[in-house]
Amino acid sequence: MDSSIALILLQDGLVNGAIYALLGMALVLVFAVTRVIFIPQGEFVTFGALTLAMLVDGKVPGTVYLLLLLGGLVFLQAFARAARSGQWRVLPRTALACIALPAVLFWVTRRLAGPDTSLWVDMLLTLLLIVPMGGMIHRIVYRPLAEASVLVLLITSVAVHFVLVGLGLVFFGAEGWRTPAFIDGQVDLGLTSWSAQSLFVIGTAVVLIAALWLFFGKTLYGRALRATAVNRRGARLVGISSDMSGGLTFTLAALLGAVSGILIAPVTTIYYDTGFLIGLKGFVGAIIGALASYPAAAAGAVLVGLLESFSSFWASAYKEVIVFTLIIPVLLWLSLRAGPAHDEE
Template sequence: MDATIALILAQDGIVNGAIYALLGMALVLVFAVTRVIFIPQGEFVAFGALTLAMLVNGQVPGTIWLLLLAGLAAFLIELVSARRNGRAGTLLRAAAGYLLLPAAAAGLTALLAGPGTPLVLNILLTLLLVVPLGPMLYRMAYRPLAEAPVLVLLIVSVAVHFALMGIALVFFGAEGWRTPPFVEGNIDLGFTLVSGQSLFVVGTALLLIVALYLFFERTLYGRALRATAVNRRGAQLVGISTSVSGSLTFTLAALIGALSGMLIAPVTTIYYDTGFLIGLKGFVGAIIGGLVSYPVAAAGAVLVGLLEAYASFWASAYKEVIVFTLIIPVLLWRSLTSRHIEDEE
């Protein structure tokens, strides 16, 4: 390996690591607030990429029907819960969020989708279709089990992952999709060439990380999420709704997943089940951060990207094995250095 190849591999590793960093931070956020190890995070990556690809190709994506069905199911669950608890006043807000918003998003997409639609508009339509699936998923699968043990929530996450992967096969098909690059051309840095698309991905990832930092530091909702992550019981005692916090957390996770999918779609071909592997590598970064530290999770994700890039050169057949084997020494080190804390009663 010479210096030129090493720099090219480093560029690929940093680009992939930036995506893994976003997903790792989303996983840390979801676990810190809701205690859910969000395995289906990768499905939102696939939904974002495939929805954008179909819109770019002038087709109406199957995400429209998925959003409408998920909204209907979430509303029916809310209806049963409201009748059981005598809280009919919540139905109007539930109808707006689970029925009217999906219907408006579906109608707008069907109206605007076409071969001549600008890329920016397709990106906005993709976010409008994919992001609402996050709080809907939380309402259907996780909110009824909010106080369940972590192991139960993990089992539910595995079930949700397989359900979403099968649904993706139905609505998107088995063929792979790619999107055109957001930025064309290369930039000569003197010692190497860097593609404009790579700089766009890394720059966008950094902007998202900064935006998340400002959200948690400067906004009321961000501070509420931080309080819930530190102490769920204490957050409830001071009037912070853990159900609202969970819904907002899953909305952010869906947003990060959809944006990550759209960023990676021009780089690699995305299939209905591709998101799982991408999300799993973000999970490795989150594990390095102990599922509690955002900066360490981001750094661990970049390490995963670099390790994957160089492993693909030296031993391409074993690159996945090498990446996921990284979990073993990290877990061993954390088990030896961490003090066990009992769950809240």
């Protein structure tokens, strides 16, 4: 391997690592706030990438129907809860968010889906379709199980993963999709030239990570999520709604997943089940951060991206094995470093 090949592999590793860093931080966030190991995180990547690809191709993506379905289920759930408790005043707001908004997005998507629509408009529409699904999935699946054990939540996540993968096959088919690059051209960095697309991916990931840092440190909702992550019972005692925290957390996870899918769509061909493997690599980064530290998870995800890139050169047939084997020494070190574990409750 000469220096030029090493620099090319470094570029690929950093681009992939930036995507894995976003997913790893999303997994840490969801687990810290809700105790859910969110295996379907990769499906948001798939839905984001394939929704954008279908919009670019001039087709109406199946995610518009999924959003309508999820919104209808949330409304029915809220209606049943209001009928039991007699508190009907929250129902109009739920109807607006879960029925009216998906209907408007359905109409807008059908109007804008076409080859003449700008790529950036398609990207914005993709985010509008995917991001609300996070909060809806939380309300339908995880909110009724808020007090369940971590094992039950893990089994539930596996079930949600299989459901979303099956829906992905129905909506997008078995063929792969890819989108055109957002930015064309090369940028000369002295030692080597990087594609503008790669720099765009890395720059977007850095901006998102910085925005998350500002959100958690400077905003009221961000501090509420931090408080819930530190002590859920204490957060409830001071008036922080666990339902609000969970819904906001899953919405942020959907945002990070959808952005990751949009960023990776021009880089690699995406299939309906590709997100699972990408999400697992983000999970390896989250494990390096012990599912608690955002900087460690981001650094671990970049390490995963670099390890995958250089492994593809030295032993391409075993690159996945090498990447996932990284979990073993990390778990061993974490288990030796940790003391006796006690549940919060």
